[in-house]
Amino acid sequence: LRAGDIERLSALMEPLHSADAGDVIEALEQDERLALVTLLGDAFDYSALTEVDDAVRADLIEAIPNADIARGVAELDSDDAVFILEDIEPGDREEILNQLPAFERLSLKRSLDYPEDSAGRRMQTDFIAIPPFWTVGQTIDYLRADKDLPDEFYQIYVVDPGYRLLGTLSLDKFLRSKRDIRIADIMNADPLTVPAASDQEEAARTFERYDLVEVGVVDDAVRLVGVLTIDDIVDVIQEEATEDIQRMAGVGDEEISDSVFGALKSRLVWLCVNLVTAILASLVIGLFNATIEQMVALAALMPIVASMGGNAATQTMTVTVRALAMHELDRRKVMRLISREMIVGVVNGAVFAVLIGIVTTLRYGNPGLGAVIAMAMIINMFVAGSAGVLIPLLLNRLKADPAVASGTFVTTLTDVIGFFAFLSIAGLWFDLF
Amino acid sequence: LRAGDIERLSALMEPLHSADAGDVIEALEQDERLALVTLLGDAFDYSALTEVDDAVRADLIEAIPNADIARGVAELDSDDAVFILEDIEPGDREEILNQLPAFERLSLKRSLDYPEDSAGRRMQTDFIAIPPFWTVGQTIDYLRADKDLPDEFYQIYVVDPGYRLLGTLSLDKFLRSKRDIRIADIMNADPLTVPAASDQEEAARTFERYDLVEVGVVDDAVRLVGVLTIDDIVDVIQEEATEDIQRMAGVGDEEISDSVFGALKSRLVWLCVNLVTAILASLVIGLFNATIEQMVALAALMPIVASMGGNAATQTMTVTVRALAMHELDRRKVMRLISREMIVGVVNGAVFAVLIGIVTTLRYGNPGLGAVIAMAMIINMFVAGSAGVLIPLLLNRLKADPAVASGTFVTTLTDVIGFFAFLSIAGLWFDLF
Structure with missing residues (x-):
């Protein structure tokens, strides 16, 4: 890092999982953190920032130019992008959002409009939505052809033209079905959903109770606006437990990295x-x-x-x-x-x-x-x-x-x-x- | 229930998720609980018992004849079966195990041999394992043909003839690949695993850190012996948080239903x-x-x-x-x-x-x-x-x-x-x- 050897640095950082990259960042001194991000430039994976303490993230985001943040955030899943954007002060946030492509800007803005700690804030807005009259074969062909799919998904959502949720289909059930079967015949027609405005803690309760891995998030008009996945919920569960423990002892929302x-x-x-x-x-x-x-x-x-x-x-x-x-x-x-x-x-x-x-x-x-x-x-x-x-x-x-x-x-x-x-x-x- | 109307009772209970069925059982008086299980007979889904308080389960299991428990447990996923069996006293447990089919008996016994609160105890022993030289198409055909698949799965495991783990393949990546591609070419050849003897808390930490949904459990010889899924891990996380909170206050492993x-x-x-x-x-x-x-x-x-x-x-x-x-x-x-x-x-x-x-x-x-x-x-x-x-x-x-x-x-x-x-x-x- 000190030698400014970009090649070697990116070769070292690239294979790391974002949790490990986050640890690397935390282990550095404050000025080294900025140097790392600046040196790596576009090769820096901003998802590492979702894995560091709030205080570390806030300092670093403050120091990085808004244009760089915008480029970095554009690469992220929408839930990670919201997680980073929600703690930035409104002025800078506007500036960053304005540098994003229109589609991403709108979907991030919509997520940010939901109250803090709501399901709408935590949700991922990329998901697989298909019409009920497709067959299993058509759907597989669509999945194989489309390059712009979400990073990870565990369910397929069946919607009408107005994006109202008609049913869900888990990947394992989908895989077991023959190509000529219609989606409408195998989907779960009465899926659990979470309202976007509901508290993340309520959503966590639903996941826990029904052993879910992914659930659709719907707006007031029962339109599918996003999905919540279990990895976000695990973080919510830990946060809530920490909050309970600390509140009983008369400590607020404090983190180890606080000053x-x-x-x-x-x-x-x-x-x-x-x-x-x-x-x-x-x-x-x-x-x-x-x-x-x-x-x-x-x-x-x-x-x-x-x-x-x-x-x-x-x-x-x-x-x-x-x-x-x-x-x-x-x-x-x-x-x-x-x-x-x-x-x-x-x-x-x-x-x-x-x-x-x-x-x-x-x-x-x-x-x-x-x-x-x-x-x-x-x-x-x-x-x-x-x-x-x-x-x-x-x-x-x-x-x-x-x-x-x-x-x-x-x-x-x-x-x-x-x-x-x-x-x-x-x-x-x-x-x- | 009082009228002994089996038909109506099973019509009412059947569509319930096991978490809701568990609530119904908890809401009943102790003698009503036994009556419900006895009346429903083979129609009673024993997975409901994994959702009730420890004290309620212990009382009920004590009252149900061992032969009935054996029949009920045989229907369950292996992790649920172990969860119910592990709290039964050794004599009764032997008797129940002996009434199970040989294959189930052996795999349950192996799980029960691992220490309490270990990954081996919590794991599910049904999983999809395929050889690396298969193609995507062959695998899909196998999944469509085999009726004896686990209830839910999120990953496919690639193993050698000795069941040593060679790689994993997530369902979404699998779905995006064409039929003629070889599994070995798209699998993750360096998957995370959890040793069967490791503590469930360590396993939970791995899930959290790397946002996993499912992970392979391996024995000392790095043979795949089971899988852990996130729904079990969520329960572990909650248990550990409760334990921490209660220990700090000088309360042991107590539950709300304790006498x-x-x-x-x-x-x-x-x-x-x-x-x-x-x-x-x-x-x-x-x-x-x-x-x-x-x-x-x-x-x-x-x-x-x-x-x-x-x-x-x-x-x-x-x-x-x-x-x-x-x-x-x-x-x-x-x-x-x-x-x-x-x-x-x-x-x-x-x-x-x-x-x-x-x-x-x-x-x-x-x-x-x-x-x-x-x-x-x-x-x-x-x-x-x-x-x-x-x-x-x-x-x-x-x-x-x-x-x-x-x-x-x-x-x-x-x-x-x-x-x-x-x-x-x-x-x-x-x-x-």
């Missing part, structure tokens, strides 16, 4: 929320200053009750949030889950009440203190189980993402209840008010 | 670990009994420092664990991540030190107390950032699953450091020892 500033931005909000709720818990403790002053052992013991409640609540909440994300809960399962978690809370409470009661009695030689912490533990573990299942379900009912806020809400509640139950029972028991 | 007892079992271990660590934190506080007695406000403030550290550590840990699970970290990125998280820790520490310092000063009218809590906050947030990234990386280096134990380790550390830093600085500042 310090990016990481700070995605985390400060929830740390602020946590500060407020921690101060709230502290105010609750403040109510019992007089109690603690008379029996300082309470200060050392109270975090145990709160911490156990927080952990138990997180367990219940995680199971609930994940089940909601996977659409595993119908009405009946919800009722079953709620009652199960409440029982688990009580049983956990009883088990750990006995344990901590014994430990406390032994350590402080005070059976009364053991009884107090045991009672507080039962109460807090039951609250933890109930809140851990009810709060995510409530947020989901209110159309909020249960993963986003459940963590902070639930642990605040178990902190406050834990401190309050323990200190107030202690105050009453030992007559410290 | 109270199952849920308790999967959670008690980590609650016990948390009890021990909470007692440890309590002992640290106990060291400062005299300090707290002289200034009871410390008891109310100390959980704030601990809680903020716990939250920040969880954020960092979640990002790290997820990146490890997705294999996103090479040596260079690890160094970058560690330094980023330490800087984020310091900056977060500074921001929240100022905030909590001001709040504390105002509330207690004591600037010294504000300064003390601010210092403790900076220390604990830095520890949180460092531990949040270093502990998962260390566990990963030690070949332990970073998701399993990180949560408890990391928050224990921030609790202990938070309490210790705050109380010891306060003791020194106000001369309370």
Whole structure:
């Protein structure tokens, strides 16, 4: 690369799969990345850019002249082209689109008009569409003659002259049929479809449920506008899982390659929320200053009750949030889950009440203190189980993402209840008010 | 169902996709499920059982006579059959296998011999294998003639007489080629493969990275023994994501349909670990009994420092664990991540030190107390950032699953450091020892 040896560089890069080429780009320093793309020129395969981290792609795209991007994007499948174009700022994007051939420009613009994270954004607009009256033989001849087919396809779409979808035909079924059979007789006349405006997560659910490899995307008038393939959906599934995991922990849409500033931005909000709720818990403790002053052992013991409640609540909440994300809960399962978690809370409470009661009695030689912490533990573990299942379900009912806020809400509640139950029972028991 | 109207029942169930049939089964009461399967008899499609929760399947399989299961399983694709058989206890499994035709029995046994969660367990053993010297035309004729083809396939495998894999051919490329072309000339002669003994998670990573739909599974002698298709891999990806999420929260391999007892079992271990660590934190506080007695406000403030550290550590840990699970970290990125998280820790520490310092000063009218809590906050947030990234990386280096134990380790550390830093600085500042 340093020697500027274009021949050798393209010989090295050419045979690489785009995922590997992406890794090469990521391993380079920022200025080397630009040098690589500039040196390779038209020999650079822009699909490698779909395989690098968002931050790396954004920097590189920013640095490459728009005319080069336009030439590179024109070579790509439409879904890869949209993936690269959607993060470019509108002004530059217009300029790039205007340098593309009319047909590509229109189809990319149409995809970009669909909302972010919709099936329409992710879809591939090249697909094989044939009329129902063709025979298997005619279709094979057409496929053999046409050079402008999509890179990879797993289904053939049967449409009327207005591109309304009449049926689909999988390649394996097609291959097993004799040349003189009419397409209309072997196609699946009632195919699953995905509306272009629907969320990519909904589309992923359909793929998963029905073990699909490719599905047609239709517009409001049930016209076929594109296809979604499983490789895009696998990425969606991973993204959604990452999102769920990170949201539960109070981290936003952050990536490993984000800068310090990016990481700070995605985390400060929830740390602020946590500060407020921690101060709230502290105010609750403040109510019992007089109690603690008379029996300082309470200060050392109270975090145990709160911490156990927080952990138990997180367990219940995680199971609930994940089940909601996977659409595993119908009405009946919800009722079953709620009652199960409440029982688990009580049983956990009883088990750990006995344990901590014994430990406390032994350590402080005070059976009364053991009884107090045991009672507080039962109460807090039951609250933890109930809140851990009810709060995510409530947020989901209110159309909020249960993963986003459940963590902070639930642990605040178990902190406050834990401190309050323990200190107030202690105050009453030992007559410290 | 109650009326025992077999005709109507099979008319209702027959057109259902196995995912929908699975939902019907789950919606029934336990005794109704058995009644449904018994009534339908040979008309019951056992693939529905691959779509229900583990607990539901186990109960139902237990109740159905082995001979019926054998008949049902014989109809299935080999991967579905293995999925059902692998959870049956060895004695019953032997009995069922012995009732199957010899060829199926051998291929199922071979799959079951591979370790749990391996590619060999998940693979489908029906596939299209042809010799390299055939032409496209010969192959099409073979596909049209053979009635015993797999249900769905996306690739044709080219093998030598010993079943060693020579190449693969995707159906779309195959379709575009003329009848007289030799398979050897158009096949991909250097196909990706997955070793049968490799973990399903590794296989999933290969699918994702190279956007595959189907891949050949080879044994130690590089003989083709089966194929993995993307629909199985999508399930693997979801399972692995659920596992990661649940492990971070200290929940085992639990499902929504598990009983109270199952849920308790999967959670008690980590609650016990948390009890021990909470007692440890309590002992640290106990060291400062005299300090707290002289200034009871410390008891109310100390959980704030601990809680903020716990939250920040969880954020960092979640990002790290997820990146490890997705294999996103090479040596260079690890160094970058560690330094980023330490800087984020310091900056977060500074921001929240100022905030909590001001709040504390105002509330207690004591600037010294504000300064003390601010210092403790900076220390604990830095520890949180460092531990949040270093502990998962260390566990990963030690070949332990970073998701399993990180949560408890990391928050224990921030609790202990938070309490210790705050109380010891306060003791020194106000001369309370």
